[in-house]
Amino acid sequence: MITNQQEALANVAVIGLGKIGLTIAAVFANNNYNVYGSDINKDVVATINQGKSHIVNEPGLDKLVLTAHKSKNLSATTVTAEAVTKSDIVVVIVPVLIDNQYNVDYQLIDAAVKDIASGIKKGTLVIFETTIPPGDTQHRFGKKIEELSGLRLGEDFYLAYSPERVYSNRIIEDLKKYPKVVGGVNEKSLELAVKFYKNALHCELIEVSSIETAEFSKIAECVYRDVNIALANELAQFAETKGVNMSEVIVASNSQPYSHLHTPGIGVGGHCIPIYPYFFINKGLKQGMTRLARTINDRMANYAIAKIEKELGSLTDKNILILGLSYRENVKEPTKSTTLLLMDQLTNMRSNVFVNDPLFTNEEIKSYGASPLSLQDKFVSEIDVVILQAFHDAYTDLSFEEFKNCMLVLDGRNKLNKNEISSLGITYRSIGNEKPKEEL
Template sequence: MTFPESPSIAVVGLGYVGLPLAVALAECFKVVGFDVDRQRVEELRGGWDRTREVTEEDLRAVPLSLTAEPAEMAGCDVFIVTVPTPVDHENRPDLKAVIAASRTVGAAMTKGAVVVYESTVYPGVTEDLCGSILSEVSGLEPGADFFLGYSPERINPGDTRHGLAKIVKVVAGETPEVTDYLARIYGRVIEAGVFRAASIKTAEAAKVIENAQRDINIAFVNEVTKIFNRLDLSIHDVLDAARTKWNFLDFRPGMVGGHCIGVDPYYLAHCSEALGLHPQVILAGRRTNDSMGTYFAGMVAEALRDRAGRRVLVLGLTFKENVPDLRNSKVVDLISALGQRGFQVAVHDPLADPQEALDDYGLEIIGDPRAQAPFDCVVGAVAHQPYREFARQDFEALLVSDGLVFDLKNIWADIELPGGRQRRTI
């Protein structure tokens, strides 16, 4: 099979992963960016990326065709699927978006197409599930009329140092020729280089363990945080000392949510259980990390137990700092647990979409918190840059005279609080 050297490419799914990829590829190839969310497409056409991963200037600098019409992908040489792969309410893999995208691509592709999946899945999904759907819808024969590939996404939202081009790209095709073809395509836009994985299943497995490994390491730090709390030691002080050793793994405690680290281990666990193996370490890490919102709420409640005031301001709602992404935010668990303990909780986040917070979690994001001050306690839950810029006068305005700053992220360690205010960390 001879593949075109300058292929037309369709990127299916224009979220945190797909949009930066589509913009980068559009510098070298003819690219169609497709998303089922028509409002999202219209926003992008107007130069606005609600994920804030791509600037208006970068969007307008490339000849990227944006569409919500599947027919506009017809005849493309390469299809790259970048749709989300969450879990359901029982933490089982939810592949509905991947299945739907595969059906859409199957209807649009023609003989000779290469279909690449970047969505995180467990080993076997690309070939066994997606390949079958593509063949069924298109009427084409896999491995003869069309070809499969996998290249796991490694986007780190909000990280300006490790953008798409700066991260080594793993690629795998169902034949060595397909792998080489994908390496040439991605190699045009990836400065860090391309790694050829041994097989599609190998590449799928590599991706799913990357985030599972991080999850387990964070779970360890969260567990020792609980131990050191009983010893009246700050985990941040302990980590400051421990990280002076050259090979110490510098993971930080916290609430692990989002669409990757808080989800991918369940894909690995599902695969393991399907093989008759019970993944004890992986699931133990998940249980520890899933419990931290409630645990931190208990710490806040304990610190406030002798105070009459019950008004708490939680700063930050997104799943991580400096991104507007609310998916699977574990701060929600903290807020819920505080409410169950009788506290009146106000929530502020300068990046989150207030309507999305209301629709998804029933939470109202307030405007300027000073308008509702003073509070009895301010909880630093997400280390957004605007919160890092807080100074002494901000806490004077937000807190009652003997108020408490509960600094979960160790954001304000160097700030001298106004007289009477107290600071607590984990």
Template structure:
């Protein structure tokens, strides 16, 4: 085994596929990336990365300059010229929250037309358990070749976080499952060339498929616990962020931060793959379902916070202008996949509000397609109510003097509430109920040192 013996065709040049391709090229492998989007292909062949990710632009430029990295829309030709095919295409869910394997099936069909004896096919796309055995291999065998006899199959899930993708790909552990021992060994050799992390070989394909789903389901469930605790704390007048921080000093407790909902292609999608397969086996994945329901509810909870807050100052969502800070699902990225900002915007528009959005990374076209108006940050901060959704670094520098809105709702724990309340700003957040600074209130604002908040008397 040596780099010179391999030529790789990688299908799917998205947030994970392109960094993977660039890393293989960096480590001396000749790789051709395949994508159905001609603009992406043209951009890569010109030495430019179409994806905003720290360090990726240089890797792409270097790979193209050294003639180790190229891109094409012709998947059959790419498969014919290669002896390793890696499939990293999207696997979304449909309207029934079931896996949509259309892209995986299409890529496998393309590969089958160029498959040869001795080839290795690696699936990286997140898929439900038994997808490799029951879907991928039968399609590949339409080539007339026999899996395990004529060609190998391996599965290895990616583990990478946007805005830190290259570091995680080169340092995280890599889980690999193979159809047979030879398939697993070849895949382990290849990925061992691009990561310093541990290579973990599991028993078979389906175990590796399940590992990825377990990881993301764990995180989704943990976040749902934080979100449910946050909503309970809001009702009790408790600062959930402070309580969670204190609880996490327990050596066996690690509650994640609550927020406006879960976005991205992993946490908001992968648990449904387990639910889908469990139901086919006659098992109800109750905890996983409930976690998904809680996290899906959070954007609607934030919309209700907006409505209640406006009502408290004698306004209505109808005809109000609502500023939104950030529509990317994660800070410092342009990634809006499954972003909780979208259902929030939908709720606010359905209630008759005008929604004004600022996001330093997301294009105006994407914002307009969400039904909102792209604006400068000053305009978003000068609305009847402003809601911070995304924890972009820029928003960490907000000061009370910049907030011109009547109400500021901060759904991420990135700002100090007291700093804003001390300046008389109505500052609320997920898990952070509004308790005014009474030293700033005029005596006419309350009677007998009590004030009505959220429909209940608070001392």
């Protein structure tokens, strides 16, 4: 049972062992907590119980998992209720996404909450880290646990919310660097959560007045970035009509300390920015910049294809290669990737669409409906258009000399060598960094 002596706690259940869940579980385990991880994926559980990480490209994670395994501080199971029963603290990091109609998809986390309720014992502290619409921690999940377990919220079990605020490829670093925002359903819940994170993460904490404030703060971060990127994309399109280089504008403007213009690009993807604004929109924020930003950023794929059509005309039967299935550089994550939007539109135009991504196998690329193409394949000489969507490190020294038939390169991230591409007789186009065609 939880007491004021929080330091005596040793057992923690982490529900959801994806890239963030496994990393925080491993960090907890390396900070002298006995961690019981839970995940519905049997292969993930089996891998962790062998002392191995199923997550790639997360610096330091392999070592943390192996160390925790050897010390017997980290184990995994597919039976969530079992992990919960063994634990005094339960940390929930199960994904919440949106469906094709932009409605919140609670399926996975609702199932996890039912399992938590079936295993919870009196005195347990439950902390949600999953990004969710404001009010859901207490009024959807807390009440469901209370209803199913028969325990009283805030008295028999405690409830807090502390959003994950990390970035792929640097999660361990960010857990140390970023302050941990924490809100509780009552004073006791907040007190217990704060003490736990102080011991488990050794990071700075920001205590807020309510669970809803903590929930709201995470979504607000994502909305800010989405709106800022949308502004950059809008200005980049306008800059092109005026013959102005947007990259130079950003450097110049951001030399003023109150200017924080983001970088324009071909679109916005991932688990966060294209998804979490809808948690506000679906709660009543129907008008204004939040919704407009989503529209602008999702239309960047259309804008990019229109630029190509302006140069080449019809794209029917054109061989088009997209570089990067991932939503961003150096991360194996296709969720809401702009590549998926590009593929849909180009397929409807009856283009022949190919995708290259060094982080994915050919079979994985095929599972998204794309034809994989190695950059060493002789067929690259038949490619008509190349679109850069995710600038992986593997593309840093990419040479276009073998692209004998290529007519145009659309640099969706403004990262490629324009002079080198142009010297091969290939038309180079980017986002916001070129003059109007009539002035070229």
